[in-house]
Amino acid sequence: MARGSGKAQPSSVVAAELAFNRTVLSKGYQKAYETLALDGARSFDMRGEHSITALLKSADVSGLIQQAKPHQIAMSCDGSVAVSAGRYIPSGGKGGSYYRIWSLQADRSYRIELEFVTPDGKPVDAPDIIETDVANCKESDAATRLSKFAPLQAEMERDAVKFAAKVHQGMAADNSLGWFAGHATEYDRDVLVTVFRNGDWHGALGEVTEADLAPPPVPVPLKVEQ
Incomplete structure (x- = not known):
């Protein structure tokens, strides 16, 4: 994975993804979302758009991510917003594709703002290299x-x-x-x-x-x- 320049550091988002996975394994997915998702975070699954907080309180958590394997990361020049995309394991199901919108906080940590998931039953693999796409703000305002x-x-x-x-x-x-x-x-x-x-x-x-x-x-x- 290529390093970003200046404030944009895709490796910080990879670290947040790994922290989410570790927290799920050690303390459960509810604690992972409580720790790493914003209070108003949203989820888009095949049923529609939901509050992640509401999903955590519901009986059906099939739209939530248990483990994520990022393949790609896009990031703004200033690092204020990043997006990870890859494969995920849903709660109680097989694999699927996911997109996560990450928002940079005042303490320089990243929190989940939105998830977009599509289950497809295909294997969940981890890539050898995570591709990155950092915006370039040179010669523009x-x-x-x-x-x-x-x-x-x-x-x-x-x-x-x-x-x-x-x-x-x-x-x-x-x-x-x-x-x-x-x-x-x-x-x-x-x-x-x-x-x-x-x-x-x-x-x-x-x-x-x-x-x-x-x-x-x-x-x-x-x-x-x-």
Whole structure:
């Protein structure tokens, strides 16, 4: 894994991921989330959008992560926002893909702001090298970066209205990383992470599920009254 420059240090997010995994093993997933997630942290799973606090109190915790294996990390220039993506083991289930939005706190620690998970039953592997994508803010200022983000922001907002999606989105303090998570139905959901580099915005991480790509519904036999 390549080291970042200045305030952006992807290794700090890897350390937070490892701390989460260790806490789950030693003290349970509830303690891990209580320690490493923000009070208002959200989760997007196949059922929709939820409060992580509410999920911890519910009987169904299948959408929560037990162990995470990051494959990629994207980070803003100032390190205020980072996103990890990779494979995870859910509670009581098989593997899946995940995205985590991390927010830098005043004590320089990272806390989970949002999770986006998609179970797929495939093996959970740990990569030899974690890929990193740190934004580049050289020869640009925060106002310019935000201005250039406006068309992408407008497109995401149009899609959210069109599909009546539940949406959460955010932007780094220095306007160098933007993220968007939306859920309309089980088969209409997406997460997108963009970073600013070489004078423009570029997709760094993401996952899109669209209705026309979804498997056909399983037919349900009619119940015939006798």
